Amino acid sequence: MTEAAENLKTTPLHALHLELKGRMVPFAGYDMPVQYPLGILKEHQHTRDKAGLFDVSHMGQVRLTGDDPAAALEALVPGDIKGLARGRMRYTLFLNEQGGILDDLMVTNAGDHLFLVVNAACKEQDVAHLRDRLKGKAEVELLDDLALMALQGPAAAGVLERFVPEAATMKFMSYLPATFNGIPVVITRSGYTGEDGYEISCDKSDAETIARALLAEDEVEAIGLGARDSLRLEAGLCLYGHDIDTTTTPVEAALEWALSKRRREEGGFPGYDIIKDQLANGAPRRRVGFRTEGRQPAREHTEVCDMNGNKIGEVTSGGFGPTFNAPVAMGYVDRAHAALDTPVQLMVRGKPLAAKVAAMPFVPQRYYRG
Amino acid sequence: MTIKYTKDHEWVRVEGDVATVGVSDHAQHQLGDVVFVELPDVGRQLQQGKEAAVVESVKAASDVYAPVSGEVIEANADLENDPSLVNTGAETTGWFFKLRLSNPAELDALMDEAAYKAFVEGQA
Numbered sequence: 001m002t003e004a005a006e007n008l009k010t011t012p013l014h015a016l017h018l019e020l021k022g023r024m025v026p027f028a029g030y031d032m033p034v035q036y037p038l039g040i041l042k043e044h045q046h047t048r049d050k051a052g053l054f055d056v057s058h059m060g061q062v063r064l065t066g067d068d069p070a071a072a073l074e075a076l077v078p079g080d081i082k083g084l085a086r087g088r089m090r091y092t093l094f095l096n097e098q099g100g101i102l103d104d105l106m107v108t109n110a111g112d113h114l115f116l117v118v119n120a121a122c123k124e125q126d127v128a129h130l131r132d133r134l135k136g137k138a139e140v141e142l143l144d145d146l147a148l149m150a151l152q153g154p155a156a157a158g159v160l161e162r163f164v165p166e167a168a169t170m171k172f173m174s175y176l177p178a179t180f181n182g183i184p185v186v187i188t189r190s191g192y193t194g195e196d197g198y199e200i201s202c203d204k205s206d207a208e209t210i211a212r213a214l215l216a217e218d219e220v221e222a223i224g225l226g227a228r229d230s231l232r233l234e235a236g237l238c239l240y241g242h243d244i245d246t247t248t249t250p251v252e253a254a255l256e257w258a259l260s261k262r263r264r265e266e267g268g269f270p271g272y273d274i275i276k277d278q279l280a281n282g283a284p285r286r287r288v289g290f291r292t293e294g295r296q297p298a299r300e301h302t303e304v305c306d307m308n309g310n311k312i313g314e315v316t317s318g319g320f321g322p323t324f325n326a327p328v329a330m331g332y333v334d335r336a337h338a339a340l341d342t343p344v345q346l347m348v349r350g351k352p353l354a355a356k357v358a359a360m361p362f363v364p365q366r367y368y369r370g
Numbered sequence: 371m372t373i374k375y376t377k378d379h380e381w382v383r384v385e386g387d388v389a390t391v392g393v394s395d396h397a398q399h400q401l402g403d404v405v406f407v408e409l410p411d412v413g414r415q416l417q418q419g420k421e422a423a424v425v426e427s428v429k430a431a432s433d434v435y436a437p438v439s440g441e442v443i444e445a446n447a448d449l450e451n452d453p454s455l456v457n458t459g460a461e462t463t464g465w466f467f468k469l470r471l472s473n474p475a476e477l478d479a480l481m482d483e484a485a486y487k488a489f490v491e492g493q494a
Contacts (some may be wrong), residue, residue: 040428041403142444153487225401226429295406297426320428327406349408349424 011057012147012204013211020222028120035224043227044322047193051153052223053214060123061146064114066138076133078269080260084109089173091258098270100246108175119240147207152197155219160198172367180210194235194365233328234321236360243316251278254287286338290329291358297327298346299321304333305345312337324362375486382437387471389438396490402427402492409445409467418476420431423466438476440462440469
């Protein structure tokens with residue numbers, strides 16, 4: 001296959017994926033590499049051991065400008081955006097009036113504007129939502145001319161330092177405009193693997209040059225969406241549309257850490273009454289991890305039952321964790337069964353698989369906090 | 371000893387009335403890294419074209435169908451400890467199970483090696 005399937009969009013690195021013999025699949029409307037010849041297991045482990053380069057250009061990069069875009073954005077999200085120092089970033093959520101999650105995103109205080117990174121599948125609706133709700137308060141620009149790649153893993157800092165010396169001392173969740181071999185880039189120390197690493201935003205015309213320069217380093221391999229998924233699952237990170245969606249609140253999703261203290265007290269975001277009540281009294285169900293005996297994975301939509309066979313929830317992401325060297329899964333259970341080590345049964349192809357509610361992440365996160 | 375293939379990418383090799391079954395090298399390549407294989411219990415009666423086993427890669431679970439009917443007489447215990455044998459030796463050490471043929475005539479409808487090769491190339 002040399003051309004993208006009909007109706008699929010491509011990223012600025014599409015030709016490089018084909019050259020690297022990526023196995024291309026449709027993802028969020030894009031023709032994306034699910035894996036390269038190395039294969040998901042080795043790509044996963046390479047990222048944990050050294051460094052992996054991911055094309056995430058399908059994600060939405062958005063610029064928010066105006067008199068006070070932070071104050072404006074706070075009407076839509078429960079995070080403390082006004083308190084975000086210049087050059088710092090935060091994970092937050094677009095919420096609906098029921099406290100359901102419309103999307104999850106990263107917000108950076110870039111000084112004269114806010115820089116947002118949103119999910120590929122949600123970006124059009126997010127931009128429409130922002131434009132509709134922030135009319136007259138902020139200008140919203142979808143930065144379609146940018147590419148985004150992630151360099152993740154314990155060797156990421158050592159590699160990037162060769163091109164951008166000041167990247168080495170950046171702290172987790174910080175932002176830095178810089179140059180990479182003379183090319184303007186915007187770097188954040190963030191990612192979706194649980195490892196230390198960076199996301200690098202650049203003009204789409206420069207993406208291939210930067211990607212090739214990074215891939216030429218000994219420690220770096222190209223990594224596809226398959227390993228991106230197994231890495232984030234081991235790290236206990238949610239995938240929008242699977243682990244969180246409009247029917248799950250941040251409290252149900254165990255994302256209380258994304259509800260900033262000031263915002264919990266002041267409110268002023270959609271669904272506040274419901275979320276405030278759930279914070280005080282608990283939510284009816286909760287996102288938890290599952291640890292199983294043996295090597296059989298339990299996949300998304302696997303029914304979760306109590307020890308008497310009553311349905312108490314569902315797996316929302318599940319697979320095999322290459323570093324954990326065992327199956328990993330997360331999903332929702334009724335609150336009565338959400339305590340750590342609660343025994344449950346996962347109904348895989350009609351047969352009960354013994355499991356326990358487990359702490360996440362399955363593999364310790366290794367962010368650089370300076 | 372001949373090897374035959376199905377359109378679902380299983381292979382079957384027959385010796386006397388015993389058939390050894392696995393997935394083709396093409397199939398393992400498509401599946402990617404195999405992390406778990408669910409094999410049928412010894413004694414189970416399998417029907418041609420019906421579910422017989424499940425092979426799980428990091429990404430997904432896929433059904434494996436019985437290429438021919440018969441009673442399971444052995445499952446490959448090595449796959450329990452090392453499912454990656456399906457990747458490294460799909461048509462040899464990575465075999466799934468053996469069964470005693472109940473209707474050897476079913477073999478006639480399956481593809482030989484050359485026909486299967488052409489079939490796979492036609493799918494690409």
